[in-house]
Amino acid sequence: MKTVNQIKEILSTLEGDVEKLEVKKVKAAASRVRKGLMQISRLCKEGRKEAMDIKASI
Numbered sequence: 001m002k003t004v005n006q007i008k009e010i011l012s013t014l015e016g017d018v019e020k021l022e023v024k025k026v027k028a029a030a031s032r033v034r035k036g037l038m039q040i041s042r043l044c045k046e047g048r049k050e051a052m053d054i055k056a057s058i
Contacts, residue, residue, distance in 0.1 A: 001054075003047035010036050010043070 014036040020029040 001047060001050055003043045003050055007040055007043050007047070010039055 014033060017029040017032045017036070020026040021033055
């Protein structure tokens with residue numbers, strides 16, 4: 001599924017920002033983390049639709 005791969009990519013890019021936020025206390029990293037999580041949320045909704053379409057075609 002395309003959306004699962006996109007979610008994996010976003011998570012891998014977020015790892016550095018999460019570390020900056022938690023360890024180094026960089027405030028700007030918080031907005032990047034929030035933005036990434038919002039993208040993941042949208043992709044999850046798309047993934048659900050994609051899964052239902054695949055299920056319907058079986």
